[in-house]
Amino acid sequence: MSILDWMEEQRQLHQIALSFGEKGGVKKKLRFKKVEIEDENKSGLWTRCEYCGGILYIKHLKENHQVCLSCESPLQMSSKERIEQLIDKGSWRPLDEMISPCDPLHFYDEKRYTDRLFDSQQRTGILDAVQTGTGLINGIPVALGVMEFGFMGGSMGSVVGEKLTRLIEHALEERLVLIIVSASGGARMQEGIFSLMQMAKISAALEAYQSSANMLYITVLTSPTTGGVTASFAMLGDLIFSEPKALIGFAGKRVIEQTLKEQLPEDFQTAESLLKHGLLDLIIPRSLLKQALSETITLYKRSGYKRARG
Ligand SMILES: [Zn+2]
Numbered sequence: 081m082s083i084l085d086w087m088e089e090q091r092q093l094h095q096i097a098l099s100f101g102e103k104g105g106v107k108k109k110l111r112f113k114k115v116e117i118e119d120e121n122k123s124g125l126w127t128r129c130e131y132c133g134g135i136l137y138i139k140h141l142k143e144n145h146q147v148c149l150s151c152e153s154p155l156q157m158s159s160k161e162r163i164e165q166l167i168d169k170g171s172w173r174p175l176d177e178m179i180s181p182c183d184p185l186h187f188y189d190e191k192r193y194t195d196r197l198f199d200s201q202q203r204t205g206i207l208d209a210v211q212t213g214t215g216l217i218n219g220i221p222v223a224l225g226v227m228e229f230g231f232m233g234g235s236m237g238s239v240v241g242e243k244l245t246r247l248i249e250h251a252l253e254e255r256l257v258l259i260i261v262s263a264s265g266g267a268r269m270q271e272g273i274f275s276l277m278q279m280a281k282i283s284a285a286l287e288a289y290q291s292s293a294n295m296l297y298i299t300v301l302t303s304p305t306t307g308g309v310t311a312s313f314a315m316l317g318d319l320i321f322s323e324p325k326a327l328i329g330f331a332g333k334r335v336i337e338q339t340l341k342e343q344l345p346e347d348f349q350t351a352e353s354l355l356k357h358g359l360l361d362l363i364i365p366r367s368l369l370k371q372a373l374s375e376t377i378t379l380y381k382r383s384g385y386k387r388a389r390g
Contacts, residue, residue: 266307
């Protein structure tokens with residue numbers, strides 16, 4: 081279906097829904113259509129913004145670093161695109177690329193865990209849900225970890241934990257500033273306790289890096305950052321940055337509402353709400369993130385230099 085046909089269908093659908101005079105009916109039908117266009121555009125040219133509903137040409141969206149051209153909301157970005165956006169061209173040196181996951185619990189639900197891994201590896205071109213390495217940000221050397229939401233929802237299994245731990249140890253050894261960009265649904269349930277123990281392992285490595293060595297760790301939260309990732313390294317940054325409108329939380333909003341038996345505010349678990357309550361340091365648009373990181377690191381290094389000399 082071409083985009084013009086789709087728009088015509090949307091217009092007709094809207095009119096039919098209006099003629100029913102039911103507000104709920106309009107919503108229901110429009111939501112149904114959204115699913116259709118998303119499915120259709122897996123191989124297509126167009127997609128739809130999940131925030132404003134605007135129709136976007138995928139080529140232009142890519143050129144704009146996956147930021148909606150209508151409402152400027154940051155949409156989901158792959159780890160590869162993120163590295164290209166943040167790291168100076170030609171300076172990226174990946175670490176531990178060949179560590180691959182196994183299936184210690186022989187887990188299966190509707191599908192075998194090994195099959196899910198294989199599918200994600202085929203789709204993303206990487207072996208698990210994080211890329212780590214070193215590179216330059218506006219000429220400043222850093223150690224960078226970027227989670228890949230497209231790989232099983234960016235879930236943290238033993239490979240993610242091991243790669244991030246090694247990255248932190250490498251940053252400590254080389255005296256590099258550490259940056260981790262998170263995008264994750266939390267711990268990977270298919271690995272059970274092996275996944276949960278990564279929270280403690282990464283946090284212990286960070287303790288050595290931050291408290292003992294007094295080195296700078298900046299975390300960048302992107303949508304969504306939830307579960308065990310929020311409960312460990314994502315919120316342990318010396319500085320915590322976030323993209324606008326990012327969903328950040330531990331348990332889901334509905335679960336909390338059911339437990340507390342009360343309705344939560346509309347902006348609950350958004351970056352804006354977290355900033356208001358002192359849980360974030362800065363919300364920064366994607367287009368300014370690289371500059372913000374390099375300026376922050378420069379400021380940090382200068383202050384350290386003055387302290388050492390003073
Ligand atoms: Zn939009």
